Amino acid sequence: MTDISENTATRPKADFLHRFSMRDAGTLIGLIVILAVFGALVPGFFAERNLINILQQSSINACLALGMTLVIISGGIDLSVGPTAALSAVISASMLVAGVPFPLAIASGFAIGLACGLLNGVLVAHVGLQPFIVTLGTLSTYRALALIYTGGNPVLGLPAGFRSIFNGSLFGLPLAVVIVAVVALVAWIILKKTPFGEYLLAVGGNEEAAYIAGVPIARTKIAAYMISGLLAALAAQILIGRLGAAEPILGNLWELDAIAAAAIGGASLMGGKGSVVGTILGAVILGAMRNGLTLMNVQSFYQLLATGLIILAAMLIDRVTRGRG
Amino acid sequence: MSPRLQFAGISKLFPAVRALDDVSFSVGAGEIHGLLGENGAGKSTLLRILSGVYRPTVGSVLIDGQPVTLTNPVAARAAGVAMIHQELQQVPRLSVAQNMFLGHPLTRGGIFVARGEQERRAAEALAALDPSIDPAAPLGSLKVAQRQIVEIARALLDRARIVAMDEPTSSLTPSEFERLAEVIVGLARDGVAVVYVSHKLDEVFGICKRATIMRDGAVVDSVDLAQVSEKSVVAMMVGRELAQEQHRSHATGDVRLSVRGLASATKVHGVSLNLNRGEVLGIAGLVGSGRTELLRLLAGVDRASSGTIEIDGKAVRFSSPRDAIAAGIGLVPEERKREGIVPLRSITSNMALASMGVFAPRGVIDHRRLKRVAAEKMKRVNLRPFLLDRPIRLFSGGNQQKAIIGRWLAAGTRILLFDEPTRGIDVGAKAEIYHLIEELAAEGHSVVIVSSELPEVIRLADRVLVMRDGTIAAELDRASLSEQAIAAHAIPRTQMQAGKTGPQARQ
8 A cells, every 4th residue: 555655755856846746837838839839820819919829818717727727736626707797797787787886796796606605615615525526516506597587688888988997908918817917927826825824725635634633614615606606706806897787597508618628727626626827728729729729710610629528638637737636 | 186276476566666576476275375465565466466457567366276267356356266355345235135245146048137046145145144134124224244255155155265254353352253264274174265354463373374475476385374373474464573562651640631420422331530641541341332422422432421521621512523622632533534634635635634723723724833833743643644735535545544543633632542553553553553642641632442352452551441231341450451451341141151162273
């Protein structure tokens, strides 16, 4: 049993290269390869405007994926992010259309996101239901609520003032990109520098041991789902700001892209493992690939194929480089 | 006549490591051969070669004088080798018979599983070992000892000529061990060669005639156990003499923990005890007597249904381990992998888990301080190798245990509860853990030790409580402490009678 560990124990070299940063380096290499390939194939791919485009197109998925990463690290999953975003979007939008002040409308959208996450978290942590099933249920529930609330119709005609908030730019970057960058920084600090981050990794890594060591299990899990809900709401605000309208079917299949970005970035669906840097790189990989394929006029069917293959390739490389688990 | 099993000059090289170095010894038909050594000595690697998981770099395995190539586990099984693992590889939800035919079921026409036939044959194989086991019962409903017997029955079905057992008794009670020992002796009588790996020397001395001792991947010696003492075997395993240590008490007169009428819904029925400052209190008793459950109540892991707990004269009430930790109590659990460590995280993270508030007074972890404290505490417990950023799963059991102890030292815990403190830990690290516990007591910590190993309890405890059926059956002070005294109080009357009339497995 212990022979394997004893063997690796005699290899001090591996200790200087931290497992996580090594994994992140791998994701970065993947991104560089993809950028190089498209750079060679697509003229103008490396133009500043296109690179900014890629970041902007990746920003919504990155935002969701950051929340998803925290949930996955805690040993859970959040399938309900798309409908959470939709519910948040239609509520904020209808308030904006009714003339409610922007801050209040946006705050209400965030509150919806937090509430959706709270319900997920309570069902998982206190009732003890399986995260996959809980969020599968709330995926339908939240979507239905958004559809019922709007009667299935989009909320149109958002005030120009609101739209300009999210469509502005800062330091030459679209505001959406800046916002998500700040969120990523905060998520990184949470994971690396706060007790909550340690608790997430411990709860996902070994819940029983974490409990005996005094980790507040329920609080930690609920917080992860609430953050995921909040970030879904933030993504919703960014999107309706860009579109000027909120559709109740907004965010369809967002959860899959978010999970993909987290997984490409090294998060393990078994829990206890994941990286903020990796997730951001994962989201940019997906964004760059779609951007490149679109510029190459590749049919969307093939884009879907490429997405699938990227995920599988990332997992295979993960498996091979990690050796025996 | 050539021996049933012979290892001839086996070496196994891994990248950067020589796991086995020219290992040669043989086991005759009908012999129960002990294989001894500390963790990392190469026993597991050798067993993996025998069971076809690894191939030797140099050397060969001979069965009945014929060299065999064991390229994979299926080939090993075909050659007549059966492995019985420490952690049983069974599927609890399937029936006993289904488990015995797992991977190669009996079929009708190659399509339908012949359940009836499987159960009939399973019953035949079980009849000789333990007829009380129902082949149709779900395996999960059996006790661990019975599951071991199912594994052995499976080996019989495969007509195994060689049975290798890796720590088969690590979770068995003494009476269950007696039963298993009978079965093993019976196997040997039928001509099977048994390789028996165990940390428990008394068991090896009890059922094996000869044993091979390994250290650092090489054979130290193969000995006739009738000719050597346990002490000299330990010296061979560790490579030095382990001093026979005397018990020293550091107990004071101040009561730190006072428990009255503590009960849980199921296993603990009204336990009262006092624990003093600097005292080491041993809790003995059979598995299932409520020892572990009592510790879990004291550590806030499970909730008490009635009773009171006072610490330094102040009543406390625990609804989670957090409360107990805040009151200065920490549990070092029995199942380290499941309840102790977060495997992917570093030693430092594992240590800090219980005292995050201390390391992050303003919400952000002070990593400089965390590193300093981790270095200090891990030096204190003598972590080896001293690599604080390395994931804890890569450390040996003994060093994982040290890190868990360090966790409570960092949290300022004053009452340490140990459940089987040295389970799965090899002899050298065991002595270190003992020293550590004594030093902690000398510094004024109060310690409770639950252990199935009576020598361990006697070595460490200032006072022993014997539990039986969820209550304290007896309190023994140093003067009246002996293995016999503990056993007399631990075993329910009826079982003791049965034990006396039952056949003796240990000769």
